Amino acid sequence: MKKIKKIIAIILIIQMILISPLSVYFGVKNNVYAEPFVLTGLSMKFIATVCASLGILAFITENMDFEDFYNGFIEFVEDVKGVLDFQQDLISTIVNAIITSTKIEILTIVEYIKEYFNSIVEELVPEPDIVETYPGVKAIHNRNYEGQLDLIETNYIEVEIGNGYVLNYRLDYQTGIKFKFLANVQYNGTTVDGYSINKWLTDYPLGDKRTDDAKFMSKIQFSDESIIFDWILVNYKTNQMFEGNITEEIEPLIGLSDIPELSTGDEVTIPKIQSTPISLALPWDLDIDTEDVLGLDEDSFLEMINNESLENYLDRLLDLPKSVTDSIYPPDITIEDGEISGVEGTTWDDVLVEGKEHTTLLERIADRIDIISTDIKKFFNPDTTPDDDNGIDWGNFKNFFDIFWIFYYLIIIAILLLVKFLAVVMDILSIPANTALFDSYPTILQGINYIKGLKVGGFNITLQQIFEYMFMVFFFIYIVTTLQKLYHVFTGVERQELRHNQRDIQIDKTSFSNEIPSNIYNKKIYDNIIMRDPKGPDEEYMNLSDEEKFGRDG
Amino acid sequence: MTFNFLDLFNMFLNAIGDIIANFSLVRAQLELALANINTFDFTGIITPYVGTIRYVCGELIFNVTIRTIQIAIFIGIAKAGYQLVHMLTSSALIEKPMKILKNFIGL
Numbered sequence: 107m108k109k110i111k112k113i114i115a116i117i118l119i120i121q122m123i124l125i126s127p128l129s130v131y132f133g134v135k136n137n138v139y140a141e142p143f144v145l146t147g148l149s150m151k152f153i154a155t156v157c158a159s160l161g162i163l164a165f166i167t168e169n170m171d172f173e174d175f176y177n178g179f180i181e182f183v184e185d186v187k188g189v190l191d192f193q194q195d196l197i198s199t200i201v202n203a204i205i206t207s208t209k210i211e212i213l214t215i216v217e218y219i220k221e222y223f224n225s226i227v228e229e230l231v232p233e234p235d236i237v238e239t240y241p242g243v244k245a246i247h248n249r250n251y252e253g254q255l256d257l258i259e260t261n262y263i264e265v266e267i268g269n270g271y272v273l274n275y276r277l278d279y280q281t282g283i284k285f286k287f288l289a290n291v292q293y294n295g296t297t298v299d300g301y302s303i304n305k306w307l308t309d310y311p312l313g314d315k316r317t318d319d320a321k322f323m324s325k326i327q328f329s330d331e332s333i334i335f336d337w338i339l340v341n342y343k344t345n346q347m348f349e350g351n352i353t354e355e356i357e358p359l360i361g362l363s364d365i366p367e368l369s370t371g372d373e374v375t376i377p378k379i380q381s382t383p384i385s386l387a388l389p390w391d392l393d394i395d396t397e398d399v400l401g402l403d404e405d406s407f408l409e410m411i412n413n414e415s416l417e418n419y420l421d422r423l424l425d426l427p428k429s430v431t432d433s434i435y436p437p438d439i440t441i442e443d444g445e446i447s448g449v450e451g452t453t454w455d456d457v458l459v460e461g462k463e464h465t466t467l468l469e470r471i472a473d474r475i476d477i478i479s480t481d482i483k484k485f486f487n488p489d490t491t492p493d494d495d496n497g498i499d500w501g502n503f504k505n506f507f508d509i510f511w512i513f514y515y516l517i518i519i520a521i522l523l524l525v526k527f528l529a530v531v532m533d534i535l536s537i538p539a540n541t542a543l544f545d546s547y548p549t550i551l552q553g554i555n556y557i558k559g560l561k562v563g564g565f566n567i568t569l570q571q572i573f574e575y576m577f578m579v580f581f582f583i584y585i586v587t588t589l590q591k592l593y594h595v596f597t598g599v600e601r602q603e604l605r606h607n608q609r610d611i612q613i614d615k616t617s618f619s620n621e622i623p624s625n626i627y628n629k630k631i632y633d634n635i636i637m638r639d640p641k642g643p644d645e646e647y648m649n650l651s652d653e654e655k656f657g658r659d660g
Numbered sequence: 661m662t663f664n665f666l667d668l669f670n671m672f673l674n675a676i677g678d679i680i681a682n683f684s685l686v687r688a689q690l691e692l693a694l695a696n697i698n699t700f701d702f703t704g705i706i707t708p709y710v711g712t713i714r715y716v717c718g719e720l721i722f723n724v725t726i727r728t729i730q731i732a733i734f735i736g737i738a739k740a741g742y743q744l745v746h747m748l749t750s751s752a753l754i755e756k757p758m759k760i761l762k763n764f765i766g767l
Contacts, residue, residue: 508683515690522697530702531733535726537703539719540711554716574720581724 236323236349237336244365245273245328255279256316262288265326268365270294273328275335277307284312287335287352289326291359301356303333309350310339318343329367330358 235248247265251258258277265273275289284306291301324337335352544551558570714722748754 505680505684508680508687511687512683512690515687515694519690519694519697522694526697526700526702528733528737530706531730533703534706534710535723537707537710537714539715539722540708541715542708543712558718570718574718577721578724581728 236325236338239368240327240329240334241367242329242331243327243368244268244330244362246368247273247275247326249322249324249326251322253319255312255318255320255322258322265328267291267328267362269361271298271359271362273326273333275303275326277322277324279312279316284308285310289333289335289354291328291333291356293359293361298359301333301359303352303354305352307337307350307352310348315341315344330356330362332356 239246245265245267247263249263256279258279260276260278262274262276265275267273270293272292273289274292275287278286278288287303287305287307289303290297292298319342321340321342322337323339324335327334327336333354333356336349337351338347338349340347541551544554558568560569561567562569562572717725749758
């Protein structure tokens, strides 16, 4: 029995030492003192939600590989399952994560996904045209080249005009001096007479710069009346930019006038994600404050959460990446079953190809999120509830052990009150002076102000200052007295006794010849005084006889 | 009115059961009190009183007094802590656990 008592005492002491002061010190504001074993379901939900958030975040920040992300997430969940015995330690973190951090994580995820898809869209969106499309144009071709100048493609590029006509053009660098622009129009494979161009790009002297890194952009436009070639060349090495224009007037050809002009509406551009707002209007918070959670038992907490629909919240959280990816496509482009619609023209073939790849990517993301979602739902609603329905019904007796908690709480409350008191004492100087108590009694306030400002006649000093000086004088006297007492305590001499001795010695030195003790009792006292003289006994005096010492009465 | 023994025993058990059931009620109340203490704004309550005292007596006297009280409380706590530690370390009850602890950490 003694051993059991000791064990219980040790457990209680360890709990007190480990939990209470540390918790108070770190300002833990939750029901950390609540019973530690009944929060299984609730904690599981919390942990799973945090897992979901952290898992996605980990994916965002660390893993671009979906397998790694998924495996990491599952491992994390398994790890957390393993430490569920320490729910009490985790609960504050979890509550905070739910209430405050999750929203930040969600926003982080959204920002990341925006950035990621912006980079994709930047690949998809071609460079803006160097010049606008002129009216009456029936064929256009843009060209962008980036790299070493002497490696630029010099083969003919074919641009379909229609009705059997093809526009061919190319660049060539001849004799290492300049670029040459060559173009012709062919009808059924034969060059049409008078439709051949062979001109220098005079504005850019190539010279020894043929190995420089550069960017070359051009746009060729064909109409019934002219072939126009606009170009821009940026030399990255010399940081110079050149531009030019070659215009060749032509006669209208039979069969070309039937071809309709290109309209500007055919040039589809994909707007960037920044211009597409992502709707985050959904209530991502549970709309509960940490303060509201305090002191609630599990049932009332669950009731509160149910009212705010935790399940919906979790669904929204799990759907987040999907909804974000759904919403980042520009409004005029739709993607269904891997097909992109809303993009017109052959110019966008590459867009279609890349778009399909990215659609597959999105589908993979969505699949993974679905798997995670299913796992988490299983996690929330396990088929078997652990130990809740089994075992013996102990009735009211199971409450018997609450008595230990009652004692425990009383101790904790006492400690907490002490800590709060100290906090108030330390905080009291920060309270500003105010007149709150005199709000209803303005005349008293006037009186106080009058007295405080009252100047003593003849002196340039107020009554308030006089009080303050008096206070300080008495305060210093008090301090000095206290220090004196402390000193005497330290040296082990009673102050009263010391003063008494000093007085006696004074009497002895000043009245030795006049006041002679008249009996043996006085003699003893006198000897005693002499012996206790701090300077030591007077040897000459001590050698005298009593008669000599005390005269005739000795 | 007559009771047989089993009835009396039953009544006794019921009474015990009621008392025990109240344990959890008391416990819940204490938990609530604990949470309330945690969140209660003690400084806010004393603000008008302390502020008025500060206004009336002036900054100098208030500051000196409060600092003195703070220092006195600090010294008191230090002394109490020292005595508590002294009591604990010199107590016969703690001797054996201390020995175990010392052995454990290898002192």
